[in-house]
Amino acid sequence: MEEKDSKIEIQDPTSEERKKDHIQLAFQSQTQVHDIDHRFYYEPLLSGHPGDDAIPSTLLLDHTFKIPVWVSSMTGGTALARTINFNLARACKQFGMGMGLGSCRSLLYSNDALPDFDVRHLIDDQPLYANLGIAQVAELVAEGAYQKMKELVDKLSADGLIIHVNPLQEWLQPEGDRYTESPLEVIKKVLDHLDMPIIVKEVGQGMGPASMKALLELPIQAIDFAAHGGTNFSKLELLRSDEARAEALGPLVRVGHSASEMVQMVNQCVDELGSKRQCNEIIVSGGIKNYLDGYYCLDSLSLPAVYGQASAFLKHAREGYEPLEKYIEGQISGLKMAYAFLKARKPLQP
Numbered sequence: 162m163e164e165k166d167s168k169i170e171i172q173d174p175t176s177e178e179r180k181k182d183h184i185q186l187a188f189q190s191q192t193q194v195h196d197i198d199h200r201f202y203y204e205p206l207l208s209g210h211p212g213d214d215a216i217p218s219t220l221l222l223d224h225t226f227k228i229p230v231w232v233s234s235m236t237g238g239t240a241l242a243r244t245i246n247f248n249l250a251r252a253c254k255q256f257g258m259g260m261g262l263g264s265c266r267s268l269l270y271s272n273d274a275l276p277d278f279d280v281r282h283l284i285d286d287q288p289l290y291a292n293l294g295i296a297q298v299a300e301l302v303a304e305g306a307y308q309k310m311k312e313l314v315d316k317l318s319a320d321g322l323i324i325h326v327n328p329l330q331e332w333l334q335p336e337g338d339r340y341t342e343s344p345l346e347v348i349k350k351v352l353d354h355l356d357m358p359i360i361v362k363e364v365g366q367g368m369g370p371a372s373m374k375a376l377l378e379l380p381i382q383a384i385d386f387a388a389h390g391g392t393n394f395s396k397l398e399l400l401r402s403d404e405a406r407a408e409a410l411g412p413l414v415r416v417g418h419s420a421s422e423m424v425q426m427v428n429q430c431v432d433e434l435g436s437k438r439q440c441n442e443i444i445v446s447g448g449i450k451n452y453l454d455g456y457y458c459l460d461s462l463s464l465p466a467v468y469g470q471a472s473a474f475l476k477h478a479r480e481g482y483e484p485l486e487k488y489i490e491g492q493i494s495g496l497k498m499a500y501a502f503l504k505a506r507k508p509l510q511p
C-alpha cells in the first residue's frame with residue numbers, strides 16, 4: 162500500500178497540494194446562473210484541446226492574418242505615441258495581425274511627425290493603413306488635391322487609407338471641424354479619383370443600417386465598425402468641454418450601435434443586396450473587450466472579418482513590449498479555446 166502511494170506521488174507530484182487547494186477554494190468558487198454567458202453554446206464533447214493550428218488564418222485586405230485581430234487606429238504626434246505605435250507594429254509582425262494608424266493629418270503638409278507613424282520596417286509585410294478624418298478628406302476633395310492622399314499613403318509605405326467618419330465627435334469637440342457635403346458623396350469622389358484600398362470607419366459610435374448598406378454598395382476594401390460600447394470620442398470631447406455645453410450635448414453620447422447589432426445589420430444587408438454588394442470585408446470593432454466578444458461577432462457574421470481593439474491594446478502597449486506580448490498571448494490562449502469549444506447562438510444576443 163505504501164509503495165502504491167509513493168508511485169502515485171511520483172506520477173502526480175502536486176496532487177496533495179492541489180487536493181488541499183480544492184477543498185479550501187470550493188466555497189469561493191460558487192457561480193450564479195444569471196452570470197452565464199448566453200451568447201454561446203459550449204460543446205465539450207466535440208473537440209480535443211486546441212493545438213498550435215487551432216486558430217484558422219484569415220485572408221483579409223489581401224493579406225494573411227495568423228490571428229483574426231486588428232489594432233484599431235490610435236494616435237500619433239507625441240513621443241509616447243511613437244513608442245506605442247512601435248510596440249503595436251512589432252506585435253502585429255510577431256502575431257500576424259494588421260494595424261490602422263491614428264489620424265495622419267499632420268503628415269499631409271509636413272514630415273515632422275513622420276517618425277511617430279513610420280512603422281513599416283517593424284510591421285514587415287502585415288497590413289498597415291494610413292488614416293484621415295472625413296473633414297480633411299472633404300477639404301482635399303474640394304481642392305481637387307486627391308494626390309495628397311496617395312502621397313500620404315506612399316510616404317508611410319501603407320497598403321491603403323482609412324477614412325474615419327465622425328460627425329458627432331467633430332460637433333462635440335470644442336475646436337471641431339465642420340463639413341457640409343455628405344461623407345458618402347465625398348467617399349464616392351475619392352473612389353472615382355484614387356485607385357487604392359479604402360477602409361471606412363466611425364470612431365466609437367457605430368453606424369445604422371442605411372449607412373451600412375450604402376457602404377456595402379461601394380467598391381471599398383472594408384468597413385470597420387468602430388461601434389458603440391467601448392471608447393467613445395463624443396464622450397471624450399465633452400469631457401474637454403465646458404459644463405453647459407457638456408450638459409446640453411450629453412444625450413448625444415448615448416446614441417449609436419453596438420458591434421453585435423452591426424453584425425446583424427451586415428448579415429441582413431448581405432441578403433438584401435445580393436450582387437449589388439461590392440464591399441466584401443469587415444473589421445468588427447468598438448467595445449470589443451476581449452477575445453470572446455471578438456469571436457462571438459466573427460462566428461455570427463456572414464462576411465470574412467477580423468476583430469479590432471483600440472483601448473485594450475493601448476493599455477498594454479504604453480506599458481512596454483513585454484506587457485503587450487503577454488496580453489496578446491493570453492488572448493490567443495482564450496481564442497483557441499473559443500474556436501475549439503464555442504459556437505455563437507442564433508439569433509444574436511445584443
Ligand SMILES: Cc1cc2nc3c(=O)[nH]c(=O)nc-3n(C[C@H](O)[C@H](O)[C@H](O)COP(=O)(O)O)c2cc1C
Nearest residue numbers: 233234235263264325387391392447448470471472
Ligand atoms: C487614444 C485613441 C486615439 C484614437 N485616435 C483615432 C484616430 O486618430 N483615428 C480614428 O479613426 N480612430 C481613432 N480612435 C478610435 C479607435 O480607432 C476605435 O474606433 C475606438 O477607440 C473604439 O474601439 P475600442 O472600444 O476598442 O477602444 C482612437 C482611439 C483611442 C483610444
